[in-house]
Amino acid sequence: MAGTHGIHVHGDVEGSQVVVGDHNVVINAALGSSVSVRSEGPPPTRRRTRPAGRALPDRAPQLLGRDRELAALERWLGQGYPVQVYGPPGTGKSVLLRRYAADAATSGRDVVYLPAAGVPAEDLVQELFHACYEAEDYKPEPARVRRLMGSVRALLVIDDFQGSTAELAELMDAAPGCDVLLATAERHTWDEGRALRLEGLQEEPALALFGEELRRPLRDEEYEAARRLVTAVRGHPLTLVQAAADTTFEVDEDARVTGLANGLSDAASVLLRLLDALSPLPLSAKLLPILAGGVDKAAITELTSLALIGSSGTGYRTTGRVAHLVAERTGPARDAAKLAPALTAWAAATTATRHDIAAEAPVVCHVLAAAARARDHAAVCALARTTAPALARSLRWGAWHQVLDLGAAAARALGSAADEAYFRQEEEVRKRALGVVALDPSGGALAAGGVIGHIAGHGGAAAGKTGFAAAASNPAAITAAVAALVVGGVFAGLATAGGGQPRARPTPSGQVTSLAATGTRPPDPISTAPRTPTRPPSPSRTSPRPPTKATAPPSPTRITSSPPTDPGQGPVRCQLDSEGTLTLGAPAGGEATDDYAWEDFMQCDDERTLTVDKADPGHVAFGVTPTSCPKTAHPGQAIRVSAPCRYTVLFHPPQSAEPGTQYQAHVIMRDDWGRLSMTLSVYGTVSAASTAGPSSTAPTP
Template sequence: MRGRVRVDGEVSGQMVVGDRNVVVNAHGSTVSIGAGKAPRIRSRTEPAHAHAPDPDDRFVGRDRELQEVASRLRGGRSVVVHGAPGVGGSALVRQVAAVWDGDVVWISGAGQACEDVVQQIFELCYDVEDYRPAPARLRELMSSIQALIVVDDFAGRARDLADLAETVPQGRLLVNTAGAVEDESIWPLELGGLAEKDALALVTARLGRELDEPERDAARCVYEACHGHPGMLVQAAAALKAGRAEALGSDPVMLRRALVAGLNAEARAALQVLRALPGVPVGPELLGVLADGPADAAELERLGLAVAGPGGHLLAAGLEGEADPGGYAEALIEWARAAAPRTTAAAGPVVLAVLTAAAERGDDAAACRLARVTAPAFNRRLRWGTWRRVLSIGLDCARRSGSAADVEYFEQEDRARRRALGMLAGLTAGAAAGGATLAVHGAATSGAQASGAAALAHPGIIAAVATAVVAAAVAGAVATRGDQQDPVSAPEPVASSVPSARHPAPTGAAPTRTPRSPAPQGPGQVGAHPSVLAPGDMVTVTATGFRPRQPLHFEGLAALDGGWSGVRPATTDDQGRAEMRTKVHAPPEGRYRIHVYDVLTHLTPGTWVRVQGADRRTDAGAGTGAERDESTPPPGPLDMDVDPPTPEAGHDFAVDASGFQPGEPVQLDGPGITVTEAAHGRARAAPVADDQGRVRLTAKAPSEPGEYPLTVTGQRSGRTIRQQLTVVGPGTT
């Protein structure tokens, strides 16, 4: 089986996806698929690049919390630490990691999807490059990990945290997050402020000397103002050390201003970057790039204006500014063009923050370029949660800017992502066995044909588009060959024969052969009950008419429950039916499309639900996980009605248009005409047709009476309907 794909630039590398043996060699525009050998997996004797931090001898006032957390962890419980900003959650988990007797994996979860956190933990515990196991294989491999897993600033939800805990059942999981988590299997610790005695002891420890009486009184004022939160107490000690005792008092703003006023140029440059990226860790190299010169975050840390973590420095609570991170898009683009994929992937939270801000400020061209230059690295380094979000934002910006080439790129890449995930889901459901190797190299490096062995010898930057062809071909082969022959089986990844003391090597299972797929029970259909929702409601999405024991993906639910992941895997029962339930979080009012992705046939039947009761409006398809079926034909002829037929100058009128593709962006144009509101709760320049191909808009008529051409165009199909609009003067009948 062969596919043809355009690969821009010089690319080379390999990836292993799931447990299927597939070797991909790309030379120019040709991708071929053949047999290959799975990677050799070795347990590391200790986690790589994740050494525990050094103990902080100035950490005081949390002895009880330290003992309680350590006791729970040793008893096999996962622990989540949470509290108000500046309460010291990061400092506590860092200290636990520093004094833990055993292996420690210490990573940052800020701005990362849960699946990317899991992949990072796997890579730190196993000595294998470019390998993403299928979920069942991942659980098998991770079941032997006994290290302490510390995730600082975890950004996921309760369900993500539970999934993370299940991934390391023999390990000890310690997470610091902003909000409370309700899960019986996870012990929560809510941090409060320090007692006054401990607060004064903390200031003394950070100052390095005893406080005199005026300083003690000033520190008490700070203590009362911040309710004993350590973050502001550290800043108070820094002000005392700098001779700025007059800044201490009940106003935290004055204290921070005094510290900022004394910064040198390098520290001020670092603060400017971190203020634009609150909640996002920035490493030293990228900090210098964005600051366009030397930047000293260590000085900010010393003053309590920044917090150091495994992913870089984060802004301390209370220092958020009005800076727009979207302004860093051009600098990031230039940096990413020369950066290695590993370096770009590590900067994922920064890229996402800048990309999101650039899109929100309307800089669609820069956002498209940033998404295109970074997306291959997130794919190449298997940070597929970040990859998904970058593609989603890039596609939305490309559609708004009208760039057909960018739209084509992002749509193709998103199909690659879906099909690659579909391959993993199929493997989980028993659709195949063996190893899956995706290798790519660029023809620009050599005019001769390279062999599969050469591909494995020269890893580099991968073109994500190659994954599209590979995953599509693999998934297509499963679907089309189900009633002809079994897919070729191959050996599973081989575990090391020399296990470590803390990470015993997992046992491998013999490869299985795929049985013939049962016949589908009917045409695939999707329904949601109820179809009209409000925040707090439960919605049940049901898929019927599929093959028994068929792997599916429910997509679009993340738009409703505020989740990171837009993909929920499921497997149909013996009647070809699958069900997914979720609780509606607090999405903006509007219509949302939920669909089911069939990982064997790639069909995406879907349904719509309406959310009511929210204050703001949304576009259900822009970066929320609500997907559109782009192959659906228009339901009927074009038609347009205007109400009232002859609006008054400067007054609102409604336009009802029909005959477009379901989910198709629709543009209303006319001289002096302004679109003020789109139906279904979406206020934007290009509203979207509903599942019947209809769209309703409210527009403001021109300010002067006269005849005006009115045009409504489907931006995907190119279909256009025109009508002459008669605008009359005030009081005219």
């Protein structure tokens, strides 16, 4: 397959310019974008009088049994500590955050609320910046973001953060003047922060919650049954709400699930399976009719009344383990991969603006990853080509990177040289604009259309054609074009700019460490460390960030020369090898490993760069360790070495992951000049094993 997929160009995307750091980037959906050094300095920015952006969700009702937790948040945030609320799904983390944020806003405080499910940290930083500054088409470099945000004194509330500790450090570093309150499933720790583990309710407030959800007082004959239920579920709020909805007082989970599944209408069952396929992401009111084929208000009401789905203000999503199990019992599971065509058609429609597509970026990436796992490469390529320009134009560059990576892999599998060249070109533009790779010292712009058009103009059968149309009809031309783009345009610049050293993207200065897993009962969730009378500086904003795992990538190899050349063939190219896929399964909190051997390991491959790609949403669930990779000279030649590179891939889903949860990432290696040379797609599925553990006591302020 040599041709490109159909491309719809939005009127508010094509030819538009954005400013990223000290670079101008012009978005071109058909031929590829371009980047050049900006000579006039950064654009003007104006601080908003009050933070704008997302509205706070509805204020939570009275919280039963959470007075001490609210008091602890108030005390710690008042002392200047960043605070993390963490714990299993369904314990009320989001409700607690919404209540505290609403109370703070009512008292006159500036509040910035960021729902973070499925959103890369880079995009959260950009949304935070735009909430506080009027600069729609500007993405400052991290150092300038930190300087500008240093004067902002707001409460930053981040709900459902799913990133790694390194990404949390990046986010914290971008808001040095803000009080930070976030909710996560797993605990991320920092030296001066405070963490509150949210557990089930004590018996009295749990019974009161159960009665409130019944909308009547408990009858005498129901009281003991309700007490047994509270004890059995350890006061888990969501389970109590769901049990009250079906009024069965059933302790046995399997019996409750069966009863709920059997009682659902057909329309509610179909909708529940759809939302389960997208879990843990919410499905917005705008996308719901697109992906569900319409809106059945009765089905929404039915599922909401049973507490199997909930609305957080950004859309509807399933609520916890029971909802997932009920969805499984109602019929065949919906495959998120099959949603790609409908999502592509919506994104290509003239009614979908770039802002609409950017707002649905988590769903787009989720569906793309599912389609990639299903090897529906055509669907991946079409959806990626359709959405990538809008994400670039909207400065959702974290999601843009994910879309480009998945699109490039799909195009390569399809043999679509033109599509692959587009995705690779856009990725190089992204890196250049962010300062990950150096620009040509002349300051000229990089554009795929220009390079390929030039080749087409001198390519015999391709003469007279331009851009990707010419390249698609001439495989030799497209091969040369890709080499010119990646080797000539990018890496020649690397070899000559700035004394031969690449410009590295500034990294956040946060220092965040992880807790080692133990088999003992966790300590009391509220720290008893000595308090500091004044606002303590967070080390996460002043100290270098350590690696989060032993398998974190090493320091990048410094480039001291241009790639060696073979006579008559031009610069050496360690060809990108797709090593196929590896699938692992493990219970939540457990581990699974598998050994792999890369037979086509070459001298120009850099074994020191073997890692899990941190750009992948599921990378935190994987690790990789080299077993016996031959050491090679640096730089090396494009010659296969005598032995393969063997390594071990580890899958370790978090303790909070529910059975059936799927993770995807890529194990990658780069060559001696920083170019991607090997990629292995890895998939992990959380197996159905009990993850229940002892509950902690309630905190005491």
